[in-house]
Amino acid sequence: MAAKQYQENLPLVLLHRLPSLNLPHRNRLSPHFLLLDPADSQEPISSFLSIHANSVRALLCVGYTPITSETLSLLPSLELIVAGSAGVDHIDLQECHRRGINITNASVAFAEDAADHAVALLIDVLRRVSPADRFVRGGSWPVMGDYPLGSKLGGKRVGIVGFGSIGSEVAKRLVAFGCSIAYNSRRRKPSVPFTYYANVGDLAAHSDILILSCSLTEETHHMINEDVMTSLGKEGVIINIGRGSLIDEKELVKFLVQGKIGGAGLDVFENEPDVPKELFCLDNVVLSPHRAVFTPESMEALIDLTCANLKAFFSNEPLQSLVQIY
Ligand SMILES: O=CC(=O)O
Numbered sequence: 001m002a003a004k005q006y007q008e009n010l011p012l013v014l015l016h017r018l019p020s021l022n023l024p025h026r027n028r029l030s031p032h033f034l035l036l037d038p039a040d041s042q043e044p045i046s047s048f049l050s051i052h053a054n055s056v057r058a059l060l061c062v063g064y065t066p067i068t069s070e071t072l073s074l075l076p077s078l079e080l081i082v083a084g085s086a087g088v089d090h091i092d093l094q095e096c097h098r099r100g101i102n103i104t105n106a107s108v109a110f111a112e113d114a115a116d117h118a119v120a121l122l123i124d125v126l127r128r129v130s131p132a133d134r135f136v137r138g139g140s141w142p143v144m145g146d147y148p149l150g151s152k153l154g155g156k157r158v159g160i161v162g163f164g165s166i167g168s169e170v171a172k173r174l175v176a177f178g179c180s181i182a183y184n185s186r187r188r189k190p191s192v193p194f195t196y197y198a199n200v201g202d203l204a205a206h207s208d209i210l211i212l213s214c215s216l217t218e219e220t221h222h223m224i225n226e227d228v229m230t231s232l233g234k235e236g237v238i239i240n241i242g243r244g245s246l247i248d249e250k251e252l253v254k255f256l257v258q259g260k261i262g263g264a265g266l267d268v269f270e271n272e273p274d275v276p277k278e279l280f281c282l283d284n285v286v287l288s289p290h291r292a293v294f295t296p297e298s299m300e301a302l303i304d305l306t307c308a309n310l311k312a313f314f315s316n317e318p319l320q321s322l323v324q325i326y
Pocket residue numbers: 084085086087088106110242293
């Protein structure tokens with residue numbers, strides 16, 4: 001197969017995916033690129049890669065398939081990784097930086113849906129939509145009478161951690177709900193009109209709600225710890241659509257079980273798909289299975305972005321969603 005298409009001069013794109021992951025955009029990509037898929041080959045992956053190693057300049061990473069320094073060392077000609085995810089914590093970024101490999105991600109394709117999901121989790125926690133649904137379905141209404149009041153979203157002080165494309169979509173929505181916004185990110189963004197806190201603990205101390213939409217790095221691992229949750233306070237709510245390990249999850253469970261924070265809406269967890277069982281019986285906690293960014297529409301946007309990045313790369317034009325590596 002490769003030999004035929006090498007002749008057709010299509011640019012080579014290596015697919016990197018766990019065998020369980022499908023490539024929904026295969027039909028859209030294959031007219032323009034020769035997709036080298038180790039899953040199509042009988043060879044073990046290392047010999048497959050060694051055959052193509054020197055020809056592969058671009059790699060398409062499906063889902064969160066890890067890209068380690070070992071994988072990178074098999075691909076000496078690699079110049080570009082197109083990640084099909086917003087987060088790139090499954091990729092060895094420092095090694096990419098050292099090798100001069102660019103990375104693009106999917107945040108811009110996913111931002112609106114991720115932001116919608118963050119707001120959905122938040123409204124659910126504040127207004128107790130999911131537990132109220134269980135109350136009605138479980139037949140408790142006629143027996144127990146009025147359901148306890150939830151609290152209003154408008155007027156809340158929301159601290160957004162990570163103010164990239166997803167964080168700014170969250171802000172846009174919550175401004176419309178009448179919330180006041182502040183944010184924390186690596187550095188202050190001159191074009192953003194909201195109060196900036198360089199320290200996440202200070203942001204928590206000035207917020208009723210923390211929404212996590214930043215990337216997971218060595219610096220942000222467990223950034224939401226005992227001190228930050230204490231600063232957020234007993235009524236405070238945490239929404240996490242970033243990565244589970246942004247929060248010290250054991251500490252979060254303790255704070256929730258002991259009533260030391262007000263609630264949480266969580267789409268991501270430290271050891272997915274395992275979720276701490278202690279959370280299951282808490283009505284002030286809403287859980288979703290790492291689905292914030294996924295809609296049929298966001299998948300279409302991902303395909304468009306993937307094609308655009310690969311076409312730009314092979315025609316020496318600027319990439320559409322280059323990840324800055326610090
Ligand atoms: O979590 C989802 C993503 O990183 O795309």
